[in-house]
Amino acid sequence: MNWMKFRRVYFLISGAVIAVGVYSLLTWGLNLGVDFKGGALIEYKIEKEISTEGATAKIEEKGIAVTSVQKLGGETYLFRLESVDNEKRESIKGVLQEVGGSVEELRFENVGPSIGPELIKKTIYALVIAAIAILIWITIQFKSFKFGVSAVLAMFHDSLVLLGLYSLLGHLFAAEVDFLFVTAMLTILSFSVHDTIVVYDRIRESQKKLGGNLYDLANKAVTETFVRSINNSFTIIFMLVALALLGGSTIKWFAIALLIGTISGTYSSPFVAVPLLVTWEEIKHKISK
Amino acid sequence: MTPEKKLLFIILLFGVALFISLPANFTLFDRKFTRPDLDLRFGSFEIKKNFDLIFGLDLAGGSHLVFEADVSGIPDSQRRESAIEGVRDVIERRVNLFGISEPNVQTSTFAGKDRIIVELPGIKEPKEAIELIGKTAQLSFAEVSGEAEEQTLIPTDLTGADLARADVTFDQTTGKPVVTLEFTSEGGNKFAEITGKNVAKQLPILLDGQVISAPVVQEQITGGSAIISGEFTLDEAKTLAIQLNAGALPVPISLVEERTVGATLGAESVERSVKAGLVGVAMVLVFMVAAYGKLGIVADLGLIIFGVLTLALYKLIPVVLTLPGIAGFLLSVGMAVDSNILIFERFKEEKGKRPTSDALEVSFGRAWDSIRDANIATLVTAFILANPFDWSFLHTSGPVRGFAITLALGIGISLFTGIVVSRNLLRVFIREEKK
Numbered sequence: 001m002n003w004m005k006f007r008r009v010y011f012l013i014s015g016a017v018i019a020v021g022v023y024s025l026l027t028w029g030l031n032l033g034v035d036f037k038g039g040a041l042i043e044y045k046i047e048k049e050i051s052t053e054g055a056t057a058k059i060e061e062k063g064i065a066v067t068s069v070q071k072l073g074g075e076t077y078l079f080r081l082e083s084v085d086n087e088k089r090e091s092i093k094g095v096l097q098e099v100g101g102s103v104e105e106l107r108f109e110n111v112g113p114s115i116g117p118e119l120i121k122k123t124i125y126a127l128v129i130a131a132i133a134i135l136i137w138i139t140i141q142f143k144s145f146k147f148g149v150s151a152v153l154a155m156f157h158d159s160l161v162l163l164g165l166y167s168l169l170g171h172l173f174a175a176e177v178d179f180l181f182v183t184a185m186l187t188i189l190s191f192s193v194h195d196t197i198v199v200y201d202r203i204r205e206s207q208k209k210l211g212g213n214l215y216d217l218a219n220k221a222v223t224e225t226f227v228r229s230i231n232n233s234f235t236i237i238f239m240l241v242a243l244a245l246l247g248g249s250t251i252k253w254f255a256i257a258l259l260i261g262t263i264s265g266t267y268s269s270p271f272v273a274v275p276l277l278v279t280w281e282e283i284k285h286k287i288s289k
Numbered sequence: 290m291t292p293e294k295k296l297l298f299i300i301l302l303f304g305v306a307l308f309i310s311l312p313a314n315f316t317l318f319d320r321k322f323t324r325p326d327l328d329l330r331f332g333s334f335e336i337k338k339n340f341d342l343i344f345g346l347d348l349a350g351g352s353h354l355v356f357e358a359d360v361s362g363i364p365d366s367q368r369r370e371s372a373i374e375g376v377r378d379v380i381e382r383r384v385n386l387f388g389i390s391e392p393n394v395q396t397s398t399f400a401g402k403d404r405i406i407v408e409l410p411g412i413k414e415p416k417e418a419i420e421l422i423g424k425t426a427q428l429s430f431a432e433v434s435g436e437a438e439e440q441t442l443i444p445t446d447l448t449g450a451d452l453a454r455a456d457v458t459f460d461q462t463t464g465k466p467v468v469t470l471e472f473t474s475e476g477g478n479k480f481a482e483i484t485g486k487n488v489a490k491q492l493p494i495l496l497d498g499q500v501i502s503a504p505v506v507q508e509q510i511t512g513g514s515a516i517i518s519g520e521f522t523l524d525e526a527k528t529l530a531i532q533l534n535a536g537a538l539p540v541p542i543s544l545v546e547e548r549t550v551g552a553t554l555g556a557e558s559v560e561r562s563v564k565a566g567l568v569g570v571a572m573v574l575v576f577m578v579a580a581y582g583k584l585g586i587v588a589d590l591g592l593i594i595f596g597v598l599t600l601a602l603y604k605l606i607p608v609v610l611t612l613p614g615i616a617g618f619l620l621s622v623g624m625a626v627d628s629n630i631l632i633f634e635r636f637k638e639e640k641g642k643r644p645t646s647d648a649l650e651v652s653f654g655r656a657w658d659s660i661r662d663a664n665i666a667t668l669v670t671a672f673i674l675a676n677p678f679d680w681s682f683l684h685t686s687g688p689v690r691g692f693a694i695t696l697a698l699g700i701g702i703s704l705f706t707g708i709v710v711s712r713n714l715l716r717v718f719i720r721e722e723k724k
Contacts, residue, residue, distance in 0.1 A: 086416055106554040112545035125682050126673050133669045141662050183613060183689045190670035194663040201659030228634040231580055235573045236623035242569035243619055248561040251612060
């Protein structure tokens, strides 16, 4: 099948998804969680049903800024607040005991403002180091720099898709960027490149046996690996969907982020990395003529 | 080795791994089973190991605390480093007072900021711990000058740093609790000098400027150890010993991050992820049979062996399992079948060209290149995330690491089950079919 004929279509689809993401990023930005912004996140189990507005007002009376209160279901509530010290923590508990009876602190996270910038820096370092390592590895294994560059570009494509769509999810469903999102982001790198290498491997094998131009080899390789790509993604998607639906509130958005990344990673191997490779070859050809 | 022998070896390995990965107590068909712990003895050599999964703070409950040290008062970088080490030692001593099993105290430096990370598994009252750990408490011994009415305290150069340890013991004649002090050799000399000057006078011990005890010097003490006796209750003596032991922090620290998870929430998370995992695995198992028929059954067997081996390795290494760690494991289940899918797709192609058993061997050989290259790329990323050499410019703790470790282990084991296990299973089955 002549997959490479429709390269423009693939680039258009990718471009459109990324454009939506970038628009969302520029308009609404990312919904940063306490890990990045600083602040407190407290999950309480409260005996009696409380009104979230009432509780918010009472806590704010004590001079503590409340960002949001969310009922997680059952008797548990998630409070997002400014950074609190021990004294404030006690007075919040006191307020809730007044309105809700017995109160149990299930989870308490308090992060100072100095942690966020450090996280971002470390994440960028990790991204860059991983990208360079993968670039070198592919360039050596496939004896060609353009294979490496195309794979890394596809990888950045997936990161950008995830970042953009997650910003949209943050705006629409209050999905928060936290430590786990960073992990998802970095995992996507390996996913993306995993799939790309499988397609590349087919190109490499046919090149050795049959020779021929890259355009035809690419078409052959994409055809041969297509079913495998879909089937493999299905197995990963099954695990992630189960995790997103049943895994609980802490892990839900992490699973969804990985899900976006998996789908994008599966798409980007035959439809971004390989077309880029073919286009590169074509441009090189035109220049040498 | 023939494939049959290899298969036998795999079954044996599976049996051992299954034994290790079983929970300590479980019920099957209404019968209760208990898995015994390993307790082997070869002469004087003894192996004792209980195969329990170790859960991280987010699953078992506990506190993760990050303190930042204020070293602005120390311009010299070398002295700054030793000050941070000092802080760590003092915090370690303070943490040990809580009697928590396996507390963890480590330092981390990034962009000129010195941090001390304290992990307290299973702690019920983190507030008290934070207060005690964060106390900058300056311990010192002071001389008393002047007469009864207008006494003033003059701090000496004998401080908490000169004290090696303090303990509670009982006076052999009166049976009352006393606190024994042991000084460092330098501290012992200072103490001898000070006590020599102050016989029959009080020698108050100050913590943050507050007198916590004011023993009277009976005679010059030269041995480097001393006893504080008095009308202590046992609790008072213990508190004094704790205060003395905890000493003083060389530099002030402040709490910049706290994450505390209650044990109930942790248990709920475990339950939920196990449920999610079972549902996910069931879907994968069904899908593989639906897509590849008999071959799918082989892949499913491989996957089950993968799961059991992984669990056993978690227990043997041991891996501290966190919530992201569980996610990493579940993800690696999804990836584990990938090598099988690659081989099976290849097998479909090759079957048309040559006899079945040849096609199988060719498929394994051809698929290997891509399986190797792809998995090494994933391992590279996992390596950077796990940061095993503690490079300070990368993430050194927290969920990222837990995730990376289980993911990397999963990939390693999936290579084994995907290649060795399924290959030999298939060889045996295909040979049986030919007969």
